[in-house]
Amino acid sequence: MKEKIREIQAEIPGLKLTDVEVNEVAHNLELLETMLKRLDEIDVTNLEPTVVFTRREE
């Protein structure tokens, strides 16, 4: 998690996170991992991606 936060800060030089914000990002990343694990529980074999929603912004 710390490595990811360092990566974020390296990629966005103008971003200076406080300790509290670093903890918030770490918490959010943990939640994201939980969400992705939950997504992996779904069996999507033989399902096509939803492509009915087409849209173009100009």
Place this chain on the structure above:
Amino acid sequence: MMNISEHTLATLAEDIRSGRSSPVSILEEVLERIDAINPKLNAYILLLRDRAIREAKEMEDEAKQGRFKGPLHGIPISLKDSLMTKGIRTTAGSKLLADWIPDKDAVVVEKLRTGGAITVGKTNLHEWAKGSSTLNPFFGSTKNAWGVDRIPGGSSGGSATAVAASLCFGSVGTDAAGSVRMPAALCGVVGIKPTFGRIAHFGVVPGSGSWSLDTVGLLTKTAEDAAIMLDAISGPDPRDKSSLIVPPLGVLDLELDLEGAKVGVVKGSLFDASSKEVRQSIDMAAKILEKLGMIVEEVEIEHLPYASAIWSTISRTEAWASHEASIKNKPEGYSRSILTRVILGKYIGGHHYLKAQRARGLLIREFDEAIKGRDCLIAPSTPIPAPTIEEYKTGYHDVDGRKEEVGGVYSFLGSWTIPFNLTGQPTISVPCGFSSDGMPLGLQIAGKPYEESKVLAIAHQYEKASGFLNKRNPI
């Protein structure tokens, strides 16, 4: 004329057409209310006073000559500030766009003007329409008209508050996770998210909401008002391809015979996790629908508890895709709370995005099965009533002795609305009761794709039977 706050869009339209009232006198009363009340609520972040007065005079002149542009002729409405307005500042609630003046109108703005509506102002929203509180660090916090210590919900919180406080008689919002229906429920008004593509999306600020989940929606006092506005602004536009494949809206018959109509009330673990008062309000709504002659049965949707994971994966990926360049170049243009959410999309791989879109197909299939042979599904609009501003900032709300996250990146507040963004079907939220501390609760009525007419008829007849519309907020 009766007190302006007792009116609905429909009654005002009738008064204008019959000559009992005039666009200028109505606007004057609305502007007086805004001057008195908006400083407490911060529903509007930009007032278009002079322009509105000029337009009202034009509408009045035309009305005197017996010429009416349509049912919205002379009606004061508002626009969420994520809808582009030509020559008028449009911020999307973001510091980055604080001085941006678009050179074009959104399709809905064009249609409202053609229909004779008068835009009173632009309403506050959660920054980039990416949150559920409308506590905006750049343009101030919007307060709930039922309790100024409460959030109004979001992201169209300014629109919901403006309608609830009679600071306009209809507002246009956008809904990618419940951003119309959730604030409507928390503020005791009606919010409709029509079928994906029903209202052309062109002119909604790119990067606000979510690319494949966002729909333009409406906030009004009644389902009848929502029907009037929807009729005026729906329809295809070549600048939004998804609007081209949607069949015409057809005639909206709010008095449709619903005797024997079949209703599925969505139960399961998500229902069980909602507060006791919310569950009771839905059971009571089901009884009212039965009294109206409808047949109510319980349904369960197997993968409904996964909706949040599917939605989050899609939404976060799309947010990062929209904002990556500007976050890297101007991180100071974002609040830390939004920046630290949007950045999550960086860590979602293409395979997970694709998997979420496939799982979305699974959810659509299961909702199709649940509604097959039925006329609508009903569910809570939110699992809890409006949290306090303090709770939102702290991040947690007590739900019958259990702590749920309401302020963070995966808000519990949107758990009932996001499934219908994934399915794209038309869904309306109507008031269905109050919590023990007097905060409004909402009922969602979801129809089959393109069946807005039936959804509105059920909502309208439920509203009349329930009597909740007659309750007035303290403002």
